Amino acid sequence: MKKISIYRPTTVDDAIQILSQHGKQAGVYAGGTDLLVRLKNRLDQAPTYLVDIKRIQNLSYIKDDGQGGVQIGATTKLAELADSDLLQKRYPMLVEAIHMISSPELRNASTLGGDLLQEVWCQYLRGGYSCWRNGGYLCYGAIGDNSYYHSAMGGRLCYAVYPGDAAVALIPYDARVKLATPAGTKELTVEQLVPGDMLVDGRIQSHVVRFNEILTEVTLPAPKLGLRASFEKLRPRGVWDFAMASLALRLDVRGNTIEDSRVVFGGISGKPLREHAVESFLKGKTLSADLGEQAVAVALANAAPLKYNSTKIDMAKGLLQSGLVKLNGTA
Amino acid sequence: MGPLSAVLFEPVGCLAEFSPEPFHEIAVRLYGRKGKASRSAGREYWHLLNLMEASDSGSIEALEVEAADGAILYEDVLPALEELKAMGVRRLLASSLCDTAITRFLAKCPHQFDAVWTRANARGIKTAPLAHAIEAASLAPGHAMFLTDTAEGLVAAKSLGIHAVLMMNDPDEAKRLATHEPAGGIVSLHELPDFIRFIAGRYAT
Numbered sequence: 039m040k041k042i043s044i045y046r047p048t049t050v051d052d053a054i055q056i057l058s059q060h061g062k063q064a065g066v067y068a069g070g071t072d073l074l075v076r077l078k079n080r081l082d083q084a085p086t087y088l089v090d091i092k093r094i095q096n097l098s099y100i101k102d103d104g105q106g107g108v109q110i111g112a113t114t115k116l117a118e119l120a121d122s123d124l125l126q127k128r129y130p131m132l133v134e135a136i137h138m139i140s141s142p143e144l145r146n147a148s149t150l151g152g153d154l155l156q157e158v159w160c161q162y163l164r165g166g167y168s169c170w171r172n173g174g175y176l177c178y179g180a181i182g183d184n185s186y187y188h189s190a191m192g193g194r195l196c197y198a199v200y201p202g203d204a205a206v207a208l209i210p211y212d213a214r215v216k217l218a219t220p221a222g223t224k225e226l227t228v229e230q231l232v233p234g235d236m237l238v239d240g241r242i243q244s245h246v247v248r249f250n251e252i253l254t255e256v257t258l259p260a261p262k263l264g265l266r267a268s269f270e271k272l273r274p275r276g277v278w279d280f281a282m283a284s285l286a287l288r289l290d291v292r293g294n295t296i297e298d299s300r301v302v303f304g305g306i307s308g309k310p311l312r313e314h315a316v317e318s319f320l321k322g323k324t325l326s327a328d329l330g331e332q333a334v335a336v337a338l339a340n341a342a343p344l345k346y347n348s349t350k351i352d353m354a355k356g357l358l359q360s361g362l363v364k365l366n367g368t369a
Numbered sequence: 370m371g372p373l374s375a376v377l378f379e380p381v382g383c384l385a386e387f388s389p390e391p392f393h394e395i396a397v398r399l400y401g402r403k404g405k406a407s408r409s410a411g412r413e414y415w416h417l418l419n420l421m422e423a424s425d426s427g428s429i430e431a432l433e434v435e436a437a438d439g440a441i442l443y444e445d446v447l448p449a450l451e452e453l454k455a456m457g458v459r460r461l462l463a464s465s466l467c468d469t470a471i472t473r474f475l476a477k478c479p480h481q482f483d484a485v486w487t488r489a490n491a492r493g494i495k496t497a498p499l500a501h502a503i504e505a506a507s508l509a510p511g512h513a514m515f516l517t518d519t520a521e522g523l524v525a526a527k528s529l530g531i532h533a534v535l536m537m538n539d540p541d542e543a544k545r546l547a548t549h550e551p552a553g554g555i556v557s558l559h560e561l562p563d564f565i566r567f568i569a570g571r572y573a574t
Contacts, residue, residue, distance in 0.1 A: 062574065170567070174553070176553050178547070180537060181537055237567050345541075
């Protein structure tokens with residue numbers, strides 16, 4: 039494992055100061071389920087100085103915001119989210135998705151912030167290949183085995199998929215995040231947080247968080263009346279694996295008419311992929327048994343599968359169809 | 370790799386879909402090549418260049434022109450070239466094809482190159498057009514990249530100190546060529562502006 043030094047600040051300000059001092063050599067350490075693997079694999083982008091934020095007070099909580107919404111501290115463990123009655127009551131689809139992340143053991147250690155900002159799990163990156171995310175200038179996933187963890191929707195130099203499930207499930211709820219930065223607090227939507235491959239501080243990453251910024255909170259607005267949501271995930275193994283395709287679906291239904299929707303695919307693109315074409319199609323439609331089939335016809339028109347992963351598109355379309363069937367039967 | 374200020378393009382295999390047949394036909398007629406043509410125009414073309422380099426029998430320009438006429442420009446070429454222009458990156462065409470073939474090819478993408486080098490004005494093939502393009506543009510080789518989809522193209526660029534970047538048209542072929550240690554690789558021309566931006570961004574930090 040790469041040699042490291044650990045800082046244990048007790049305030050967010052101190053943590054930011056340390057991160058600023060060490061630049062790209064430093065990284066935030068919370069659950070460690072992604073970071074420690076990166077260190078073990080001696081990846082080029084793995085930090086040398088870890089800033090352990092677990093001692094910072096008030097970063098781990100799930101609380102009612104007083105307006106029908108919920109605030110979640112970034113270091114809250116995924117297991118706590120999975121067991122939260124408050125979340126289950128207001129955002130059951132999010133809880134459903136959290137239950138499908140990794141294994142119970144890892145959910146006990148992993149944090150929500152870590153899940154949102156995790157590095158991609160391309161086997162070539164994790165295997166130490168000199169790819170775009172590991173100091174090189176070539177994507178081995180684009181030309182190698184891309185059956186599972188690579189994009190079927192094109193790429194931007196790196197073709198690994200964004201691996202997180204939490205972001206996919208948070209976007210339909212219009213969730214937002216707060217970042218602590220040297221210039222103060224910055225707020226973004228989750229969709230803005232993980233826009234896919236970006237060059238940030240000279241590194242390719244799926245999120246926009248800079249080296250001296252810390253994700254501190256995720257906020258969910260009060261769920262609307264008539265909101266129906268579902269999350270489904272297909273993976274190579276029935277438990278403990280990343281999505282080959284997933285779908286978080288939200289419908290705002292009045293009577294039997296869809297007034298608004300969010301259609302977000304995971305596991306098929308370098309970002310949680312919001313499918314606006316399907317959202318537009320669904321607007322004003324009546325829930326019916328054959329709506330899924332019609333929606334599939336307009337979905338993922340820009341698909342650009344690699345040699346071995348066209349099946350991901352079929353999977354994603356299947357999830358859309360089954361998701362709409364499921365929500366059709368949900369009052 | 371440091372910041373790049375120029376890209377050298379060989380049309381065959383990187384800018385357009387060429388048929389391998391005319392290049393194979395030249396190799397058969399002038400050099401007695403046996404067997405079927407490769408499915409890859411790039412491989413057939415560079416194989417022909419190897420034969421031309423090894424002997425003095427020249428080429429058949431009419432067949433080169435036929436290849437250029439039949440070439441279908443990749444759909445991402447023009448947007449990528451326009452974006453490179455806007456970025457201030459010099460776009461140099463450096464080919465071992467004859468003048469007439471290149472003139473016919475350029476009709477498909479007019480006014481897109483800052484300089485054009487062929488085997489006629491470069492007075493040679495393979496490395497000659499690349500070397501002349503670099504020299505005439507007063508470029509340090511390390512500030513330029515050459516896009517290629519063949520092992521010979523990688524070798525030619527490297528021998529001049531130019532960054533050899535793999536055009537990964539065919540995944541299986543690209544996987545093989547990745548073992549030749551290219552400086553980098555792209556799947557599509559639309560990635561090329563990002564490729565150059567990302568290298569500049571990484572270098573700046």
